[in-house]
Amino acid sequence: MTGRVRGSRPYTADAVADVKTKTRRRVRVLAAALPVVALGALVLAPTASAGWFLPQSDGSPNADGIRTLYILIAILALVIFVGVEGLLIYSMIKFRARKGRVAAQIHGNTQLEIGWTVGAAAILIFLTVFTFVLLDDIKNPAASDIDANGDPVAAAHAQFASTDQPAAPGASMNIKVIGQQYSWNLQYPSIDDKRVYAYNTMYVPVGMTVTLDIESVDVAHSWWIPQLGGKMDAIPGYTNKSWFKIPLDAIPEGQDRVVYEGQCAELCGRNHANMLARVVGLRYDDWKAWYDDKAAQLQQAQDDAAAERKQIESQEGGR
Amino acid sequence: VAAIPARPQIIAHEVDRPRRGWITWLTTTDHKRIGILYLCTVLVFFVIGGVEALLMRIQLGTPENTFLTPEKYNEIMTMHGTTMIFLVIVPVWAGFANYFLPLMIGARDVAFPRLNAWSYWMYLFGGLALYASLFFTPPEAGWFSYVPLSLKDFTPSNGQEAWIYMVHLTGLSSVIGAINFIATIHNMRAPGMGWGRMPLFVWTILIYAYLIILALTSLAASVTMLLLDRNFGTSFFDPSDGGSALLWQHLFWFFGHPEVYILVLPAFGVWSEVLPVFARKPIFGYKAIAAATAGIAFLGMLVWAHHMFATPMSTVVLAFFMLSSFLIAVPTGVKIFNWVATLWRGTVEWRVPLLFSVGGIAAFLMGGITGIFLAVFPVDWQLTDTYFVVAHFHYTAFGASAFAMMAALYYWFPKMTGRMMSEGLGKVSFVLFFIGFHLTFLIQHSAGLDGMPRRIYEYSSSSGWEVQNLVSTIGAFVLALSVLLTIINVVRSLKKGTIAGADPWKANTLEWFTTSPPPENNFDVVPRVRSVEPMKDIRRQIERQTGVTQRFEAGKPMVNA
Numbered sequence: 001m002t003g004r005v006r007g008s009r010p011y012t013a014d015a016v017a018d019v020k021t022k023t024r025r026r027v028r029v030l031a032a033a034l035p036v037v038a039l040g041a042l043v044l045a046p047t048a049s050a051g052w053f054l055p056q057s058d059g060s061p062n063a064d065g066i067r068t069l070y071i072l073i074a075i076l077a078l079v080i081f082v083g084v085e086g087l088l089i090y091s092m093i094k095f096r097a098r099k100g101r102v103a104a105q106i107h108g109n110t111q112l113e114i115g116w117t118v119g120a121a122a123i124l125i126f127l128t129v130f131t132f133v134l135l136d137d138i139k140n141p142a143a144s145d146i147d148a149n150g151d152p153v154a155a156a157h158a159q160f161a162s163t164d165q166p167a168a169p170g171a172s173m174n175i176k177v178i179g180q181q182y183s184w185n186l187q188y189p190s191i192d193d194k195r196v197y198a199y200n201t202m203y204v205p206v207g208m209t210v211t212l213d214i215e216s217v218d219v220a221h222s223w224w225i226p227q228l229g230g231k232m233d234a235i236p237g238y239t240n241k242s243w244f245k246i247p248l249d250a251i252p253e254g255q256d257r258v259v260y261e262g263q264c265a266e267l268c269g270r271n272h273a274n275m276l277a278r279v280v281g282l283r284y285d286d287w288k289a290w291y292d293d294k295a296a297q298l299q300q301a302q303d304d305a306a307a308e309r310k311q312i313e314s315q316e317g318g319r
Numbered sequence: 320v321a322a323i324p325a326r327p328q329i330i331a332h333e334v335d336r337p338r339r340g341w342i343t344w345l346t347t348t349d350h351k352r353i354g355i356l357y358l359c360t361v362l363v364f365f366v367i368g369g370v371e372a373l374l375m376r377i378q379l380g381t382p383e384n385t386f387l388t389p390e391k392y393n394e395i396m397t398m399h400g401t402t403m404i405f406l407v408i409v410p411v412w413a414g415f416a417n418y419f420l421p422l423m424i425g426a427r428d429v430a431f432p433r434l435n436a437w438s439y440w441m442y443l444f445g446g447l448a449l450y451a452s453l454f455f456t457p458p459e460a461g462w463f464s465y466v467p468l469s470l471k472d473f474t475p476s477n478g479q480e481a482w483i484y485m486v487h488l489t490g491l492s493s494v495i496g497a498i499n500f501i502a503t504i505h506n507m508r509a510p511g512m513g514w515g516r517m518p519l520f521v522w523t524i525l526i527y528a529y530l531i532i533l534a535l536t537s538l539a540a541s542v543t544m545l546l547l548d549r550n551f552g553t554s555f556f557d558p559s560d561g562g563s564a565l566l567w568q569h570l571f572w573f574f575g576h577p578e579v580y581i582l583v584l585p586a587f588g589v590w591s592e593v594l595p596v597f598a599r600k601p602i603f604g605y606k607a608i609a610a611a612t613a614g615i616a617f618l619g620m621l622v623w624a625h626h627m628f629a630t631p632m633s634t635v636v637l638a639f640f641m642l643s644s645f646l647i648a649v650p651t652g653v654k655i656f657n658w659v660a661t662l663w664r665g666t667v668e669w670r671v672p673l674l675f676s677v678g679g680i681a682a683f684l685m686g687g688i689t690g691i692f693l694a695v696f697p698v699d700w701q702l703t704d705t706y707f708v709v710a711h712f713h714y715t716a717f718g719a720s721a722f723a724m725m726a727a728l729y730y731w732f733p734k735m736t737g738r739m740m741s742e743g744l745g746k747v748s749f750v751l752f753f754i755g756f757h758l759t760f761l762i763q764h765s766a767g768l769d770g771m772p773r774r775i776y777e778y779s780s781s782s783g784w785e786v787q788n789l790v791s792t793i794g795a796f797v798l799a800l801s802v803l804l805t806i807i808n809v810v811r812s813l814k815k816g817t818i819a820g821a822d823p824w825k826a827n828t829l830e831w832f833t834t835s836p837p838p839e840n841n842f843d844v845v846p847r848v849r850s851v852e853p854m855k856d857i858r859r860q861i862e863r864q865t866g867v868t869q870r871f872e873a874g875k876p877m878v879n880a
Binding site for chain 2: 065073077096098101106109139229230263265268
């Protein structure tokens with residue numbers, strides 16, 4: 001029997017051992033390679049351009065919270081992914097049909113079935129709990145680091161759990177974001193009876209919690225600045241809520257602003273791709289100067305328009 | 320024991336000569352011919368939808384590309400999604416089920432053959448209605464046609480009406496087909512084939528049919544409301560007139576999520592048929608797989624709003640849909656474990672149908688896992704409407720359904736034509752399919768994480784998305800090459816393929832009991848079914864009676880191809 005050619009060797013003990021060592025070696029290489037790949041991905045993640053492996057963040061606490069949640073899921077997912085794909089590849093190679101092999105006629109195993117059902121459920125229960133632990137910090141606006149006059153305040157720790165977005169503790173700024181084909185109309189709160197609005201570029205003071213009321217006047221849009229947290233749809237007839245807070249130290253040394261880019265994330269027509277948005281963080285005093293200047297400009301434009309109307313009317317009247 | 324009633328006697332005085340020629344394809348009510356009509360039509364639409372995908376990938380291959388105008392891009396994008404969902408994946412399962420469901424349960428035909436023919440023609444005309452809009456203005460509001468964008472104020476062209484008529488015609492086609500499948504499965508199974516002995520592909524088609532009846536009727540109502548809003552002055556969805564823009568989203572996804580399972584459950588059925596045949600081992604946990612299919616379908620009705628996590632919703636609602644989406648991962652995970660366990664300790668024949676099945680399971684696992692990320696609604700706020708989602712649903716709809724489509728084609732082609740497809744060409748096609756698929760879609764996760772929204776016709780060169788998009792475009796062409804090779808394989812094998820014989824794979828189910836291709840009446844004798852694997856029983860019986868080995872021996876070639 002042992003004298004036969006290799007290819008037609010029956011399933012003897014020797015052959016089994018031979019195949020076993022070979023497969024074992026192969027599996028060992030595979031098992032060694034997988035953690036390396038996994039580890040590589042984790043190590044590379046923060047260093048490589050951030051967006052390749054993780055959602056963008058660093059602009060606002062809620063974006064950071066989402067990133068933390070993402071990393072947790074990613075670790076669990078990676079373990080499951082490597083485990084199951086590994087098993088799949090392993091059984092493809094290990095149990096590949098060869099001469100003399102006989103397939104085991106197994107119809108099932110109830111204990112195993114119950115085991116993996118419960119296992120899958122347990123992982124998901126864990127994820128649910130973790131999501132709710134992090135949820136408050138993502139969903140509820142954090143307290144501002146400055147008060148309404150731009151002066152720093154001690155960090156507040158009040159957090160609320162509620163079905164809808166609560167008001168931020170302490171000072172905050174509410175900006176109305178109104179989507180329209182293909183621009184964002186931004187309406188600022190009134191300060192000292194001044195009214196300010198702008199388009200597409202939102203200037204905000206750093207350290208201030210900014211709450212957003214997101215609306216639309218025509219079709220559905222979606223407000224999204226990736227580094228400042230998740231997107232929220234602008235649906236006509238509804239008001240959607242979101243918030244962000246740019247950290248006080250976000251403005252680089254020697255510069256006067258920090259800029260975050262984004263764009264509309266819901267198909268809103270032919271120029272959807274060009275419905276860009278931008279948030280610019282300024283130090284409070286710079287922001288206040290911008291606000292006053294913008295208010296003056298708008299007032300001036302209104303006065304000019306009124307004067308022009310008056311002139312046209314008087315010309316027409318004189319005819 | 321009651322007396323057995325006498326069989327009615329049929330006396331034939333004259334037999335019609337079988338008709339020949341192309342006209343018989345128009346008038347046929349034979350489930351096998353209708354199945355082939357379905358599959359050929361699907362192939363045409365699959366190629367058209369694929370070309371649309373390539374056009375989009377060309378446009379996005381480089382930043383600030385002017386290959387397509389925004390208008391053309393939106394039209395092509397809408398046509399691609401609509402074609403692949405309504406004209407390819409749903410009907411491809413109708414096609415395979417048409418051909419194989421009666422054969423697998425040992426029936427002469429489906430319950431209502433003429434209704435069956437009508438189903439097919441409604442599907443064809445639905446597709447033609449949509450594509451007729453090419454001569455005017457195609458729809459451009461995306462495959463889920465969100466209002467108010469799809470209302471007359473914002474999309475005045477009649478392409479939207481073409482889309483609505485297509486949904487109506489193909490929807491009716493699917494519903495009628497589903498009724499047919501349900502009636503056939505409930506009433507026409509071979510003697511001895513109880514619910515616990517029905518092939519798993521038939522189980523998934525049964526659940527697919529029930530889901531179609533629930534989901535597509537709801538969609539039909541929704542698009543009728545859209546039609547009324549657009550043309551007859553109602554305002555179900557017009558917020559400026561008291562309607563609700565969110566209502567459409569809820570109605571659409573109430574159809575849209577069960578639809579996902581309509582696309583993917585039959586794919587699970589194909590894998591559950593192919594794996595045991597090529598692992599030479601019974602399916603692991605038959606009952607668990609059948610139960611998981613029903614469980615997925617039930618839960619699939621309760622998760623629709625996870626497509627809408629960024630719309631105005633309270634935390635309670637968000638949490639409910641997150642949890643229900645988590646729940647669905649359990650039966651899905653069970654299935655994946657069962658498939659792996661089916662391969663375990665088997666003798667796995669690396670034939671093309673098996674490779675496409677295992678490749679599909681591997682891809683679907685990835686799609687399932689990214690689904691968990693998306694189910695966690697705070698994470699979804701970052702990921703929704705980005706290329707991460709595009710990647711995710713292509714890992715399910717393409718990774719599962721299209722891989723399974725290919726597996727089904729290679730597996731059942733010998734039965735449909737009597738000839739084998741080329742194994743070598745098939746393997747090359749598989750390798751390219753696998754590489755092309757992952758090249759195209761894996762990196763789209765990264766594009767999404769890096770902030771690239773879906774459905775944009777261009778991006779700036781300062782966005783940092785060039786590499787991801789270029790790789791994706793190259794992958795798409797590799798994928799196209801693979802599909803081309805399989806089409807060549809089909810055409811070549813029709814004439815030159817090795818003669819298959821009745822049962823080239825030594826498979827388990829009844830369709831392999833009859834000749835390839837089967838005669839018009841399918842079976843002269845229907846054997847009594849004693850297990851899930853009637854063909855295995857039959858081979859064992861022959862072995863006992865004749866002493867000649869019938870079972871498959873590992874490592875021996877099956878039919879050479």
